[in-house]
Amino acid sequence: MRLSFDPVAFDLVQGLATWLGVMVVLSIVAFITSLLISLATSGFSGPPQVVMHLFQAFIDLIGTSPRRCWAMTQLTFREAMRKKTMAVFALFALLFLFAGWFMSDVTADADLQVKTYVSFVLRAVSWLIPMMALLLSCWGLPEDIKARSLHTVVTKPVRRHEIVIGRVMGYIGISSLVLGVVSVVGWFWISRQLPDTMQKQMTARVPHYGSLSFISSEGKEEAQGINTGDENMYRSFIEGNTKARAIWTFTNIDPGKFSAAHPFVLESSFDAFRTYKGKIDRQLLCQYTLVNPKKNIRVTLNAFEINEYRRNTYDVVEKNPSLEDNETHKAVELKDLLADGELRVEAACRSSSQFLGMAKSDLFIRMPDRSFASSYFKCILNIFLMMVMVVVLGVAAGCFLKGPVATILSLVINGVGFFAYTFVHSLVTGEVDYHNPNVKFQGAGPFGALYRIVTHTTPGIAFEDTMFFKVINKLDEASLNVLWAVSKVFPNLEAFDTTEYTANAFDVPWDAGILPCLATTVGYCIPWLLVGYFSLSLRELESK
Amino acid sequence: MAQDIVIQTRNLTKIYRDFWGRKKVKALNSLSMEVKKGEVFGLLGPNGSGKTTTLKLLLGLLFPTEGEVTILGKPATDVTKNEHIGYLPEESYLYRFLNAEETLDFYGKLFDIPANVRRDRAKKLIERVGLTKARRRQLKEYSKGMTRRIGLAQALINEPDLILLDEPTSGLDPIGSRDMKDLIVELKKEGKTVVMCSHLLADVQDVCDRIAILEGGELKVFGKVQELLKDTGVTQIKTSRLTDAAVKDVRDVLARHGAQVMEVDHPTANLEELFIKTVRDSAAHPGQRFVPSDKS
Ligand SMILES: Nc1ncnc2c1ncn2[C@@H]1O[C@H](COP(=O)(O)OP(=O)(O)O)[C@@H](O)[C@H]1O
Ligand SMILES: [Mg+2]
Numbered sequence: 001m002r003l004s005f006d007p008v009a010f011d012l013v014q015g016l017a018t019w020l021g022v023m024v025v026l027s028i029v030a031f032i033t034s035l036l037i038s039l040a041t042s043g044f045s046g047p048p049q050v051v052m053h054l055f056q057a058f059i060d061l062i063g064t065s066p067r068r069c070w071a072m073t074q075l076t077f078r079e080a081m082r083k084k085t086m087a088v089f090a091l092f093a094l095l096f097l098f099a100g101w102f103m104s105d106v107t108a109d110a111d112l113q114v115k116t117y118v119s120f121v122l123r124a125v126s127w128l129i130p131m132m133a134l135l136l137s138c139w140g141l142p143e144d145i146k147a148r149s150l151h152t153v154v155t156k157p158v159r160r161h162e163i164v165i166g167r168v169m170g171y172i173g174i175s176s177l178v179l180g181v182v183s184v185v186g187w188f189w190i191s192r193q194l195p196d197t198m199q200k201q202m203t204a205r206v207p208h209y210g211s212l213s214f215i216s217s218e219g220k221e222e223a224q225g226i227n228t229g230d231e232n233m234y235r236s237f238i239e240g241n242t243k244a245r246a247i248w249t250f251t252n253i254d255p256g257k258f259s260a261a262h263p264f265v266l267e268s269s270f271d272a273f274r275t276y277k278g279k280i281d282r283q284l285l286c287q288y289t290l291v292n293p294k295k296n297i298r299v300t301l302n303a304f305e306i307n308e309y310r311r312n313t314y315d316v317v318e319k320n321p322s323l324e325d326n327e328t329h330k331a332v333e334l335k336d337l338l339a340d341g342e343l344r345v346e347a348a349c350r351s352s353s354q355f356l357g358m359a360k361s362d363l364f365i366r367m368p369d370r371s372f373a374s375s376y377f378k379c380i381l382n383i384f385l386m387m388v389m390v391v392v393l394g395v396a397a398g399c400f401l402k403g404p405v406a407t408i409l410s411l412v413i414n415g416v417g418f419f420a421y422t423f424v425h426s427l428v429t430g431e432v433d434y435h436n437p438n439v440k441f442q443g444a445g446p447f448g449a450l451y452r453i454v455t456h457t458t459p460g461i462a463f464e465d466t467m468f469f470k471v472i473n474k475l476d477e478a479s480l481n482v483l484w485a486v487s488k489v490f491p492n493l494e495a496f497d498t499t500e501y502t503a504n505a506f507d508v509p510w511d512a513g514i515l516p517c518l519a520t521t522v523g524y525c526i527p528w529l530l531v532g533y534f535s536l537s538l539r540e541l542e543s544k
Numbered sequence: 545m546a547q548d549i550v551i552q553t554r555n556l557t558k559i560y561r562d563f564w565g566r567k568k569v570k571a572l573n574s575l576s577m578e579v580k581k582g583e584v585f586g587l588l589g590p591n592g593s594g595k596t597t598t599l600k601l602l603l604g605l606l607f608p609t610e611g612e613v614t615i616l617g618k619p620a621t622d623v624t625k626n627e628h629i630g631y632l633p634e635e636s637y638l639y640r641f642l643n644a645e646e647t648l649d650f651y652g653k654l655f656d657i658p659a660n661v662r663r664d665r666a667k668k669l670i671e672r673v674g675l676t677k678a679r680r681r682q683l684k685e686y687s688k689g690m691t692r693r694i695g696l697a698q699a700l701i702n703e704p705d706l707i708l709l710d711e712p713t714s715g716l717d718p719i720g721s722r723d724m725k726d727l728i729v730e731l732k733k734e735g736k737t738v739v740m741c742s743h744l745l746a747d748v749q750d751v752c753d754r755i756a757i758l759e760g761g762e763l764k765v766f767g768k769v770q771e772l773l774k775d776t777g778v779t780q781i782k783t784s785r786l787t788d789a790a791v792k793d794v795r796d797v798l799a800r801h802g803a804q805v806m807e808v809d810h811p812t813a814n815l816e817e818l819f820i821k822t823v824r825d826s827a828a829h830p831g832q833r834f835v836p837s838d839k840s
Contacts (some may be wrong), residue, residue: 071653
């Protein structure tokens with residue numbers, strides 16, 4: 001019941017800056033390209049026409065009529081309803097959900113069962129609904145053009161962008177309807193499936209995370225602990241009964257949130273690494289020391305046995321009926337420790353020659369829980385956002401491509417974004433090991449790689465500092481920048497899968513789980529809507 | 545430009561190209577013409593002569609390869625011109641999953657017409673095109689002629705000043721096409737401008753004020769129907785039935801004036817009139833049947 005990653009808060013300002021940068025570069029490139037094309041096709045009257053078109057687009061936008069947009073939306077909605085496409089999908093989705101009947105495993109622990117059910121339902125929904133949205137949206141406009149029903153529409157005073165918006169809204173509406181039904185059914189299914197005893201596992205923990213640093217066995221400060229041989233080293237380890245410590249620093253704690261009803265709980269899930277078997281029935285021992293750095297209070301708490309691969313909840317007050325300062329031995333209240341909103345927790349391993357492995361999100365202060373429903377429907381919200389992106393891309397592609405081609409394009413772009421975003425990102429940023437963004441090496445770009453292939457040099461060998469390699473490095477840098485810009489065609493759909501939070505009984509955090517998806521959706525949809533609008537207004541609607 | 549010119553084209557040329565930009569067909573070659581306000585203008589020509597292409601260019605559905613179009617004082621690509629235009633496409637390209645009422649409501653919304661006005665107009669138009677009974681049926685169940693009728697209703701939903709009709713009578717039964725022609729005349733009386741294209745000459749002759757004949761994308765004839773058809777070398781006299789003696793006398797008189805009699809005959813009613821009379825009568829006298837015997 002722990003996460004396999006650190007939730008990273010989304011930096012809105014930084015994201016916005018990157019987005020603006022990409023948008024400016026793209027618009028300039030598009031503008032210059034269209035000027036050149038117009039010059040080549042219509043001579044010197046071309047460029048003024050391009051400017052006129054841009055001006056016209058602006059006028060169109062101002063004259064947007066909600067009634068016309070709504071008419072197009074309604075039409076799209078009706079079309080999908082009457083052609084019964086979505087009914088088939090809804091049925092299919094529901095059937096799929098019920099395949100989960102066969103998953104129940106009475107012997108499994110409650111939290112694992114909840115996890116299985118929740119991830120199954122959410123994963124199924126996050127596959128099926130965007131897929132439905134993709135197929136619907138990629139075929140609508142091309143079919144409309146092919147059947148020439150759009151001919152009659154565009155001879156009315158409807159603006160082309162209103163057609164695009166109407167289509168987008170219509171498909172979002174219809175897919176949301178299906179999403180709503182399927183997710184509510186899924187929710188009831190999960191709660192019906194679990195026996196009453198397990199119901200309390202359906203919750204949404206709200207963790208308060210700190211930052212993590214280490215003290216080595218010799219007592220030196222380190223960024224990392226010991227690596228016990230895992231090449232991807234997400235957790236690093238501290239050795240038992242040495243000076244080694246893992247230190248979490250928590251800030252912005254609100255002491256008012258804790259009371260008898262909501263005790264102060266440290267929740268952890270550490271890995272154990274044993275160098276010898278030890279007592280087989282005994283787990284490793286872990287001990288916390290709470291520190292208020294400003295008041296210089298240090299309180300070492302009673303040690304506890306960790307439960308490997310499980311949540312360890314440590315209720316400080318319950319486990320330590322009285323707290324006292326390590327040096328002055330004066331009684332200390334928990335309130336005093338938390339008073340400044342800042343707290344350090346030093347974790348030590350108390351089993352000699354054994355190791356405890358920890359990562360930043362492995363220890364947190366557990367704030368009062370939220371309801372499971374809120375966490376579940378936040379996941380659904382992200383699936384909705386993903387669906388919006390799929391619809392916008394599909395409609396935009398349909399503005400300039402035929403149905404099958406638009407479908408393939410959408411499948412490729414969304415597929416890469418869904419399954420391989422991190423991989424592609426690592427390729428275009430020249431990272432070798434995409435689990436670890438800090439590892440970069442020379443010659444990761446196309447030119448360096450070509451050189452290495454031709455000369456049979458391994459990536460381990462660094463380039464010499466000669467003119468030749470400098471040129472190669474520059475070329476790599478330039479081409480990687482271009483590739484990086486191009487790779488932004490792929491939306492980061494990996495970020496939209498927040499199932500892991502909900503399935504592990506965590507609340508989906510706003511800053512790391514929802515805000516990035518909202519920002520990505522808005523940022524991704526705007527350029528595609530523009531692409532859709534311009535390609536629909538610049539093309540003849542004659543199907544060829 | 546003069547106030548009363550609704551459509552003007554200058555050197556309008558359209559070349560269809562394939563995907564690679566290679567030239568396929570020159571569908572229209574340097575067409576220059578204008579349509580005046582309040583007239584019924586006919587665009588004639590055999591199949592594939594470029595009539596539909598011309599209409600599409602006028603509407604901005606196609607972009608001209610060369611030349612320009614001014615329609616209602618605006619360029620063809622300006623969407624705001626569509627506020628005052630009604631267009632009946634060659635085949636009624638409508639949404640087949642909508643019924644007649646929904647269709648008119650949908651297009652009405654695209655004109656930003658408020659709901660109550662839309663409902664009113666839709667009802668009247670459906671009546672006018674004779675689809676009241678079928679107004680709740682989806683268009684996919686309609687016959688060709690019924691689709692044509694709803695297509696016409698859709699073209700009139702905004703009470704347009706300029707109506708473009710592409711083969712308006714194709715697919716209609718004789719009554720339908722008579723209604724269509726009556727309607728065109730009515731529209732003209734209301735002061736609207738109608739441009740229709742057709743290869744059915746009778747239709748054009750009945751209703752059009754001026755025509756243009758296209759062939760192979762080129763304008764061949766352009767002018768007033770009356771003037772184009774008036775044969776000044778011939779005089780026609782119509783009287784009530786004359787006896788053989790009277791015919792002989794008339795011939796004598798004409799011979800004295802040096803005129804040559806080309807034809808004396810009883811006119812045959814045209815089939816259209818017979819058909820319409822029959823269908824209308826059968827509604828009045830159900831069950832009657834008229835079969836001319838072989839002997840007469
Ligand atoms: N979309 C198109 N692509 C290629 N050629 C076309 C297309 N539409 C029409 N044409 C050609 O243009 C010519 C004129 O067609 P059209 O204007 O439809 O004739 P009409 O309406 O007078 O029957 C024909 O030769 C036709 O084959
Ligand atoms: Mg035609």
